[in-house]
Amino acid sequence: MGLKTFTKSILCCALFVVGALSAKAADRLVIVGEATWGGWNLGQSTVMQKSDDNADVFKATVHLDANKEFKFLTELDWGKLEYRAGASPVTLQSGVAATLVSSDENADDNKFSVSESANYEIVCNLAEKKVIVTKAAYQTIDLKHTALWMIGSATKGGWSIGEGTIMKADATNPAKFSARTELKAGELKFGTNVYAGFDQMFYLRDLSDEGKIVFGGDDNKWNITEEATYDVTVDVAAMTVSFIKVDPTAISSVETANNTPAVYYTLGGVKVEKPVAGVYVKCQGSKSVKVVVK
Numbered sequence: 001m002g003l004k005t006f007t008k009s010i011l012c013c014a015l016f017v018v019g020a021l022s023a024k025a026a027d028r029l030v031i032v033g034e035a036t037w038g039g040w041n042l043g044q045s046t047v048m049q050k051s052d053d054n055a056d057v058f059k060a061t062v063h064l065d066a067n068k069e070f071k072f073l074t075e076l077d078w079g080k081l082e083y084r085a086g087a088s089p090v091t092l093q094s095g096v097a098a099t100l101v102s103s104d105e106n107a108d109d110n111k112f113s114v115s116e117s118a119n120y121e122i123v124c125n126l127a128e129k130k131v132i133v134t135k136a137a138y139q140t141i142d143l144k145h146t147a148l149w150m151i152g153s154a155t156k157g158g159w160s161i162g163e164g165t166i167m168k169a170d171a172t173n174p175a176k177f178s179a180r181t182e183l184k185a186g187e188l189k190f191g192t193n194v195y196a197g198f199d200q201m202f203y204l205r206d207l208s209d210e211g212k213i214v215f216g217g218d219d220n221k222w223n224i225t226e227e228a229t230y231d232v233t234v235d236v237a238a239m240t241v242s243f244i245k246v247d248p249t250a251i252s253s254v255e256t257a258n259n260t261p262a263v264y265y266t267l268g269g270v271k272v273e274k275p276v277a278g279v280y281v282k283c284q285g286s287k288s289v290k291v292v293v294k
Contacts, residue, residue: 025126026074026081028195029058033070033111037063037144042076043196048124049146056127061174063119063142064133069111072100072124072131076195083124083131085110097132100124119143119174137266138174141237145169148177148203148234149194153186154224161198164191167234171281175237180246182229187221190234190241203234203241213241264291 030045038044048058064070072083086101089110098112112131114120119136136143149164157163167177167190190203190213205220206212213234214220224230224243231244264272264280272280275293282291 025056028074029124030073031060031070032073034068035064035070035113043193043200045193047146047193056125058124060122060146061119061136061143064114066115066117067113069113071111085112091115092133094133094135097130100129100131141175143174145192149191150188151191152188152221154183154188161191161194164194176233176235178233180231183224184227185224187223189221211240211242213239
């Protein structure tokens, strides 16, 4: 083998190893099972949100029923890569990590459960093959979704659910979802699963009140009459929706106000003047993040 061929072979091998080490375990992760609101209906599975810091980490804050089963799927289809409990069922304890076993490793379809019905913060690390559930601070209503998606002719993605405009949950109130987005004249509604089809359940317009939402039922949508940038907020606890038109000249000043004073809240939403050791939500300008104060 010549030097050039040998060098090329070594380079290809190195690139393959680097690619293998950096490859994501999965592009998506959803929760299914009797413990969740959607049961075993794939269209009503719970979408986990990918961490901004680690492509192998997925998170969700949702309600789980006690002593009922659930597992994690990487596709909205049966027989694909799944993450389960392994050789025997596992009851997860709040704050205690457990092993995620892939269906490629073990064909046993044993699942997870929790012993107390509650809202939980669920974190799956597919690289480390670990899952941890922690009872959430928010327990006002049973949480079903980690995000909502705006779809319709008024939105950028049209009627393509996969290109729906994501509405993220509020850091201190996970029952409230919001997005600042451009809308044009047309219709829209709010989806609950970006990976599912039109057989999923939607949040729709309450015919008795434009500012109210209903979950499921007749396909009544909102009509946007004026093209503009809007702050859109859906509160699934109060079952309300708001569309507030935004002055385009004010957007940049809000988004670039990095020098505004930081305000801290507990995970339960209580404002704290001088945070001591613990976990808080730090709000500064238009951004909200969880921080640990030591």
